[in-house]
C-alpha cells in the first residue's frame with residue numbers, strides 16, 4: 216500500500232545545471248520499494264501546479280531508510296522542486312507501480328538506458344549485482360556534456376559500456392549496437408530497459424528478433440498515478456484496431472514485459 220508522507224530532504228546535490236539528486240528520509244517507502252517503482256511528488260501547496268509529478272526511484276538506502284531520486288528541471292513543477300533546501304519537507308506518495316523489474320530468473324542480464332531514463336536502472340543493477348547476477352550495463356547519451364553517473368553505474372555493473380551519439384566521450388554510437396554485439400556473442404539472457412521511446416522501440420524489436428526476454432519501463436505522462444484518471448494508457452500488444460485494449464502505466468507498469476505492450 217503506498218504511503219503519503221511529508222519526507223525530510225536530507226541531501227541535495229546538483230549534478231548538472233538542470234539535474235538534481237535528492238535524498239529523502241522515508242523508511243516505510245524504502246522498506247516496501249522494489250527496483251522499478253516510482254514516487255509521485257506534490258511540489259507546492261498552492262493550487263498550481265496541482266498534480267503530483269512522477270519520479271523514478273534511483274537508489275534505496277535500506278540501512279538508513281533514505282530514498283534517492285534524480286530529476287531534470289523540465290517545467291514549473293520540477294523548477295519549484297529544485298528550489299527545496301535541506302530540512303524542507305517533501306510531499307510524496309510511494310512506492311507506486313505494480314510492474315517492477317524482475318531479474319531473479321536470469322543470470323546474464325543486460326541493463327540498457329538512455330539519457331534521463333537511466334535513473335531507475337541503478338537500483339535494479341545494484342540489487343542484481345548484490346544477488347550475484349552478471350550485470351552488463353549499456354548507457355547512452357547524446358554527447359559528453361550530458362554524461363552522468365558513470366562511476367555509480369561502474370560500481371554496480373560487471374561490465375559497463377558508455378556511449379555518446381557523437382563520440383565525444385566513451386564509445387561512439389548507440390548503446391543498443393553494443394548490446395546487440397554481446398547478444399550475438401551469447402553473453403546476454405535477458406534485457407531490462409528504460410529511456411526515450413525510439414530507444415525502447417529499438418530494444419523491443421531487438422529482443423523480439425533475438426527471442427530474448429525483455430522488460431521495459433515506460434515514462435508516460437501521468438496525472439493521478441493511481442489508476443483512476445486514465446491519463447497514462449498504453450495499448451496492449453494483443454489488442455486490435457476494432458477492439459483496442461489499454462493498460463495503465465501507473466498501475467500495471469511502469470515496467471512491462473516488452474511483448475505485452477504496443478509502444
Ligand SMILES: Cc1cc2nc3c(=O)[nH]c(=O)nc-3n(C[C@H](O)[C@H](O)[C@H](O)COP(=O)(O)OP(=O)(O)OC[C@H]3O[C@@H](n4cnc5c(N)ncnc54)[C@H](O)[C@@H]3O)c2cc1C
Pocket residue numbers: 253264268269270271272284285286287288289290291292293294331334335433434435436437469
Ligand atoms: C513513471 C515515471 C518516472 C519518471 N521518472 C523521472 C525521473 O526519474 N527523473 C526525471 O527527471 N523525470 C522523470 N519522469 C518525468 C517527469 O515526471 C516529468 O519531467 C515531470 O513531471 C515534468 O514536470 P514539470 O512540472 O517540471 O513540467 P511540465 O510543465 O509538466 O512539463 C514540461 C515539459 O515536459 C513534458 N513532460 C511532462 N511529463 C513528461 C513525461 N512523463 N515524459 C516526457 N515528457 C514529459 C511536458 O510535455 C512539457 O513539454 C518520470 C515520468 C514518469 C511517468
Ligand code: FES
Pocket residue numbers: 436437438439440441442443444445446447448463464465466
Ligand atoms: S496517471 Fe491516472 S490512471 Fe495513470
